[in-house]
Amino acid sequence: xxxxxxxxxxxxxxxxxxxxxxxxxxxxxxIENDFSAVSAGTERANLxxxxxTSTASGFPFIPGYSAVGRIIExxxxxxxxxLGDLVVNNWTGHRSxxxxxxxxxxxxxxxxxxxxxxxxxIASFPFLGVRKLRIEIGxxxxxxxxxxxxxxxxxxxxLSGGQPVLAADFDPKxxxxxxxxxxxxxxSPDDPDFKQKILDITDGKGVxxxxxxxxxxAALKQALEYIAFGGRVSLLGCTRVSDxxxxxxxxxxxxxxxxxxxxxxxxPVVESAPGQWTEQDDYRVFMKLVAAKKLQVLPVxxxxxxxxxxxxxxxxxxxxxxxxxxxxxxxxxxR
Numbered sequence: 001x002x003x004x005x006x007x008x009x010x011x012x013x014x015x016x017x018x019x020x021x022x023x024x025x026x027x028x029x030x031i032e033n034d035f036s037a038v039s040a041g042t043e044r045a046n047l048x049x050x051x052x053t054s055t056a057s058g059f060p061f062i063p064g065y066s067a068v069g070r071i072i073e074x075x076x077x078x079x080x081x082x083l084g085d086l087v088v089n090n091w092t093g094h095r096s097x098x099x100x101x102x103x104x105x106x107x108x109x110x111x112x113x114x115x116x117x118x119x120x121x122i123a124s125f126p127f128l129g130v131r132k133l134r135i136e137i138g139x140x141x142x143x144x145x146x147x148x149x150x151x152x153x154x155x156x157x158x159l160s161g162g163q164p165v166l167a168a169d170f171d172p173k174x175x176x177x178x179x180x181x182x183x184x185x186x187x188s189p190d191d192p193d194f195k196q197k198i199l200d201i202t203d204g205k206g207v208x209x210x211x212x213x214x215x216x217x218a219a220l221k222q223a224l225e226y227i228a229f230g231g232r233v234s235l236l237g238c239t240r241v242s243d244x245x246x247x248x249x250x251x252x253x254x255x256x257x258x259x260x261x262x263x264x265x266x267x268p269v270v271e272s273a274p275g276q277w278t279e280q281d282d283y284r285v286f287m288k289l290v291a292a293k294k295l296q297v298l299p300v301x302x303x304x305x306x307x308x309x310x311x312x313x314x315x316x317x318x319x320x321x322x323x324x325x326x327x328x329x330x331x332x333x334x335r
Contacts, residue, residue: 001020001021001097002018002019002020002021003018003019003020003021003095003096003097004016004017004018004019004095004096004307004331004334005017005018005019005062005093005094005095005096006062006063006064006093006094006095006307006310006329007060007061007062008046008047008055008059008060008061008062008063008314009059009060010059010060011047011048011049011055011059012047012048012314012315012318013311013314014047014063014310014311014313014314014315015310015311016307016308016310016311019095021097021099022099023073023075024073024074024075024099025075025076026075026076026077027075027076027077027078027101027102027103028075028078028099028100028101028102029071029073029074029075029078029081029099029100029102029105030071030072030073030074030097030098030099031069031070031071031072031087031089031092031097031098031099031100032069032070032072032096032097032331033067033068033069033089033095033096033097033098033331034068034069034070034086034114034115034118034330034331034332035067035068035114035115035117035118035304035328035329035330035331035332036064036066036067036068036089036093036094036095036118036328036329036331037064037066037067037118037119037121037122037326037327037328037329038063038064038094038313038326038327038328038329039064039065039066039122039148039149040147040148040317040323040324040325040327041147041148041149041215041237041238041323042063042238043063043064043314043317044317044318044323045238045240046061046063047063047314047317047318048318050240050241051240051241052238052240053240062093062094062095063093063094064092064093064094064095065090065091065092065093065121066090066118066119066120066121066122067088067089067090067092067094067098067118067121068086068087068088068089068108068114068115068117068118068120069086069087069089069097069098069331070084070085070086070087071083071084071085071087072097074102075102078102079102080102081102081105081107085107086107086108086114086117087105087106087107087108088105088106088107088108088117088120088121088283089105090120090121090279090283091121094307094310094329096307096331096334104280106120106280106283106284106287108287109287109288109291110291111290111291111292112287112290112291115297115298115301115304115328116290116297116298117287117290118328119148119297119300119301119326119328120283120286120287121279121283122148122149122152123152123282123286123295123297124264124279124282124283124286125149125152125236125262125264126149126150126152126153126156126211126213126236127152127156127277127282127285127286128236128262128264128266128267128276128277128282129149129153129211129213129234129235129236129262130153130156130157130160130211130234131275131276131277132234132260132262132275132276133209133211133232133234133260134232134274134275135157135160135161135162135208135209136161137161137163138161138163139161139162139163139208139209140162140163140164140165140166140201140202140205140206140207140208140209140228141157141160141162141164141165141166141207141208141209141210141211142165142166142167142168142198142207142209142210142211142223142226142227143157143165143166143167143168143178143183143210143211143213144167144168144189144210144211144212144213144214144219144222144223145168145169145212145213145214145215145216145219145237146167146168146169146171146174146175146177146178146186146213147174147213147214147325148300148325148326149213149236149237150167150169150174150178150211150213150214151174151177151178151181151300151325152295152300153211153213153236154167154178154181154182154183155181155182155295155296156295157211158181158182158183159289159294159295162209163184164184164185164201164202165182165183165184166183166184166185166186166187166198166201166207167183167185167186167187168186168187168188168189168194168219169186169188169189170188170189170190170322171322172188174325175187175188177299177300177325180299181296181299184201185197185201189219189222194226195225195226198226199226202228205228205229206226206227206228206229206231207226207227207228207231208227208228208231208232209231209232209233209234210223210227210231210232210233210234211234211236212233212234212235212236212237212239213236213237214237215237215238215239215240216237216239216244217239217241217242217243217244217246218243218244219237220233220235220239220244220246221244221245221246221251224246224251224252224257225251227255227257229255229256230255230256230257231255231257231258232257232258232259232260233257233258233259233260234260234262235259235260235261235262236262238263264279267279297326300325300326301325301326301327301328302324302325302326302327303324303326303327303328304327304328304329304330305327305328305329305330306329306330306333306334307329307330307331307333307334308333308334310329313327
C-alpha cells in the first residue's frame with residue numbers, strides 16, 4: 001500500500017513524500033496513525049544539522065518518534081493485540097502508517113485521548129530525567145528550560161515530592177504556563193537577582209537537584225553556580241555544543257556535585273529498576289497520570305496541523321530557536 005511520510009531532504013528542507021508499505025509479517029502489526037507529536041528541540045537540531053545529531057553525517061532523514069494509532073492489520077502469531085486497538089507508536093517517524101513488532105506495544109487506556117497519548121514517548125524522557133535524580137520529598141528542584149520536555153519535567157518533579165519546584169526560561173509565556181502547572185517560582189535566567197531569588201527560596205542553600213533541559217552549555221554552567229553542596233544534575237537536554245568553559249574543580253569536584261546523563265538510550269530494555277524504568281513502563285505511568293488528571297498534556301500543545309503543512313512548520317523551526325511548545329500532526333486529515 002502507499003503511505004505518507006515526512007522527510008528532511010536537505011538542511012532546513014522538509015517534504016511530505018509517498019512511500020510503499022508491505023503487509024505485516026509474522027509477529028507484526030500495521031498501525032494507522034492518528035497523531036504524531038513533534039519533539040521540537042531534537043527535530044530542529046537534526047533539521048539544521050547540528051553536531052551530535054543523526055544528520056551531522058548527511059541527509060535525508062525521517063524525523064519523529066512519538067505517535068499514536070490504531071491497528072488495522074495483524075500478522076500471524078500476534079497475541080494480546082487485535083484490530084482497532086489504539087497503541088503508542090514509538091520510533092517510527094512522522095508517517096501515516098507504520099509496521100511494528102507487536103511485542104512491546106503499549107495500549108492506550110480509557111480516559112486518555114489519542115492526541116494526549118501521542119506525547120507519551122516525548123513525556124517518557126523527562127520521567128527518566130527526574131527519576132535519575134532520586135528526589136526525596138521536600139527536596140528543592142530546578143527545571144532549567146521550559147520547552148516541551150521541561151514543562152513535563154516540572155510537572156513530574158512536583159509529583160515526585162519536590163518542594164519547592166523552580167523553573168527557568170527566557171520566555172515569559174512559558175514561565176506563566178509552568179506556574180499554572182504547579183511550579184512554585186519561575187524565573188528568567190537573565191534576571192539580575194536570579195541567583196539570589198533561588199537562594200532566598202531555598203534557605204540560602206541552593207537547589208538540591210537540577211533537571212537541565214536546555215541543552216545549552218551556558219545553562220549547565222549557570223546551574224552549577226546555584227546548586228546546593230552535594231547536589232545532583234540530570235542532563236535531560238542534549239548539550240550538542242560544548243561552548244561554555246566550566247571550572248570542574250570549583251563547581252563539581254570540590255562541592256561533591258553529581259552530574260548524570262539522562263539519555264533515553266541509557267534505559268533498561270527488559271525490566272524496570274529504581275531510578276531507571278523501561279520505556280514501556282513510563283508510557284504506562286504517563287497514561288495513568290493523564291487519566292487521573294494528575295499530569296496535563298493539552299495545555300502544552302500549541303498547534304495541531306495537517307501533515308500537508310509540514311514544510312512550513314519545519315521552515316519555522318529552522319529559523320526560530322524558540323519554537324512553539326507542543327506541535328502535533330493530525331494524520332486523520334489525509335484520510
